[in-house]
Amino acid sequence: MNNSSRMRGKVSVCMWLLLLFGSCWGRFVVEKNSLKVTFPKVLKGEYECAIGNFGIPQYGGTMVGFVAYPKANRKACKSFDEFDISYKSKPGGFPTFLLVDRGDCYFTTKAWNAQNAGAAAILVADDKDEPLITMDTPEEDSGRGDYLQNISIPSALISRTLGDNFKKAIENGDMINVNLDWRESLPHPDDRVEYELWTNSNDECGPKCDSQIDFIRTFKGAAQILEKKGYTQFTPHYITWYCPEVFLSSKQCKSQCINHGRYCAPDPEQDFSKGYDGKDVVIQNLRQACFFKVANESRKPWLWWDYVTDFSIRCPMKDKKYSKECAEDVINSLGIDLKKINDCMGDSEADEDNLVLKAEQDAQIGKKSRGDVTILPTLVINDRQYRGKLDRSAVLKAICAGFQETTEPVVCLSEDIQTNECLESNGGCWKDKNANVTACKDTFRGRICECPVVNGIKFVGDGYTHCQASGLGRCEINNGGCWKGSQDGKTFSACSTYETSGCKCPVGFKGDGVHSCEDVDECKEKNVCRCRDCKCKNTWGSYECSCRGDLLYIDEHDVCISKKGSTEFSWSFLWVIFFGLAAAGVAGYAIYKYRIRSYMDSEIRAIMAQYMPLDNHGEPPPNHVQLDDI
Known part of the structure; x- marks a missing residue:
């Protein structure tokens, strides 16, 4: 099929959707990554390229290689085996980024042929001067849909101008060194990743439905662990369309819509005369959305993954079990309140808005940097649409790229997700061999050199050439980076537990306190x-x-x-003190006895004066009358 016939087919499909569902084109945002040319000098610089919606983009990472342009099969529409051409890298050699021309076949066909020829990535040069577009998978079933899920190399569309410059340089014999960079393709603002999966409960739409179900099953474990530990916040979404008012009474709208044409989905088998209808899909989508809402309110949002997985296994369309009864059996097995879910779903026959589906339609519209959701399935990570196939490892890598450096969960640092740069030459960072303390910190995007915190003790420094323990308790780790020595059973240290930083040689030594402290000869210097x-x-x-x-x-x-x-002096001095104290004691006692006796005498005399006459009476007073005179 040539380009014009494919375009006519695409337009006819959209015209049908426009007539049936009222919309076709949305504000689609092209997701991009960076392409940096390091040689030749004339092309040196950084360029934008568009990420293809297939293969596995290396989110959060980079790839270095050189560009090759084939002399034959330049549009890569045929297998390179037919031309006896291979782009497999030899051990120790640079990976090959294969440059091909746009046109004559699907983008996915070009990528598949390039991958089979050994290319590490494919660069498709546009054939017209236009803004970059997203290379998508074919809408038509070519009969070879199985190969789409096996494309594993990243792909990028580059501008016509850059493609022409690459071709010219290669013709001149220049080796073009390129660095493909996806580190900033997804935002990574903080320590939690928010992501959405726009999906569908339909399981009869061919390879896309099969890959979507397989992804949910394989990714469920990782998704639930990340959610339970608070690393991520996941929300499922469901696309619906509306039927134009003029077609509300048509068979198509009645079989594919609920709530009087407000919420519609295509017929699963694209055959209105048999099987399930689009309205069955909409109702099940609504049930899954309400399941998540109720589970989330119960603080168990991760159960959505169990419900969708179990429903796809127990209630498939092909076995005629895609029904309300089967869905409710699955819900009951998971312990979620069925009544709350039914209340959330409301009446599908009512001529009014359904609050849940209305919110879903509003969410389809892109805001800020995110475009409209127009493709199923679509993964949105930190409000940016993911490009590439739904593969457990690829999606997990993309989610890990959404964490701020050093905040990633352990799963993001495993060997099958990223390379630990700290394992080779300590990443070029500072390391204390004695205490086995390093400033190299492995992150998903690479490594950073940052002085560590060990057992609550912070190290300070540039992270590259030096780090030194700081604060109380610093002497417990490698003696705070200070000098320490032992000799003749004695140990001295230049690290003080009373100082929060610095090293100072102890008394009796001199030196810088870090590398050495030398003994001071006090006999000569003091x-x-x-x-x-x-x-x-x-x-x-x-x-x-x-x-x-x-x-x-x-x-x-x-x-x-x-x-x-x-x-002798000591004993004499002691005797003097003894006799002195004894003499003082005798004198004190004598004075005490004398004062006691004087006091007793004065008291006795006073008492006797009251009861006994005295020897020396005076003359009576003149007015005194004696009794014997009367």
């Missing part, structure tokens, strides 16, 4: 042991003073005295 009879001996980290002959060294006074004299 004024110690300087008395007449003193002698000084240097020790490691200190010194010792002694006296010549039979003398005793008194450290407090830096003096030498006779051991014998000092002994």
Whole structure:
């Protein structure tokens, strides 16, 4: 089929959709990645290219290779085996990015032939001057739909101008070195990834439906783990269309729509006379959306993956089990409130809006950087549409690319997802071999050199040439990066537990405190042991003073005295003190007794004066009258 016939087929399909569902074209956003040319110098620079909607883009990563342009089969519409051409890289050689021309066959056919020839990626040069477009999978069933899911190399559409420049350089014998970069193809603002899957409960739409169901089954485990641990926030969505008012009474709208033409889906078998109708698909889509809503309100949103997986296994269309009864059996087995789900679904025959499906239609419209959702299935990660096939490893890699550096879950750092750059030469970062502490931190996009935090102790530095422990407790890890030495049973350290940073040689040593501390000879450099009879001996980290002959060294006074004299003097001094204290005690007791006796005498005299006459009475007063005179 040539280009014109394919275009006419595409237009006729969209005209049919426009007449039946009221819309066809949306605001479609072309997702891009970066292409950086490092050689030749004349082409050196960074260019944009459009990510194909098939194969496996290396989200969060890069690929380096050289560009090859075939001398035959330049549109890659035939197998390169027919031309005995191979692009497989030899061990240690650069990967090959195969440049091919647009036209004459599907983009997926070109990618498949390039992959089979050994190319690591395919670059398709546009054949007209226009804005970049997204290379999509063919709408028609070519009978070889199985190969689409086996395309694993990334693809990119480049502009006609860049393609012509590449061809010219190759003709001149230049080797074109290119770096394909997907690190910024998805936003990665924080430590949680929000993603959506626009899907459909229809399982009779051919290879796309089969791949969609397989993806949900294989990705379920990883999705549920990420959701339960709070790393991601997942939301399923379902595309519906509406039937134009003029066709509401038509057989097509009545068999494919609910709520009086407001929400419609294509007939599963594209045959209105048999099998299930589009309205059956819409109702099941609504049931799955309500299941998620109720499960989310129950704080178990991850059960959606179980429900959709179990429904596809237990209730397939081909076995005539695609029914309400089968769906409710699955719901009951998962322990979700069936009444709440039925209340959420509402009345499909009512001539009014369904709140859930109305919200789904509103969400289809693109906002900000995200385009309208027009393709099924569509994965949206951090509000950016994912390009490539729905493959467990590829999607997990894309989700991992949505985390801010150093916040990725462990699953994103596994060997089957990314390469650990810290394993080779420590990634060029600082490393303390003694304490096995490194500044190299592996991330999904590569590595960063950042001084670590070990057991609550923070290291500070540039991360490349040095890192040093800081804060309290720093001496516990490799002695805080400071000098430490032991000799003669003694250990000294230049790290102080009272200082939060820095290294300082202890008393008795000199040096930078980091690499070395040398013993100070106090006997030569300090004024110690300087008395007449003193002698000084240097020790490691200190010194010792002694006296010549039979003398005793008194450290407090830096003096030498006779051991014998000092002994006699000591005993005499003690006896003087003893007798002095005894004399003071006797004198004190004598004074005490004297004062007690004086006090007792004065008291006795006072009492006796009241009861006994005194020897020396005075003359009576003049007015005194004696009794014997009367």
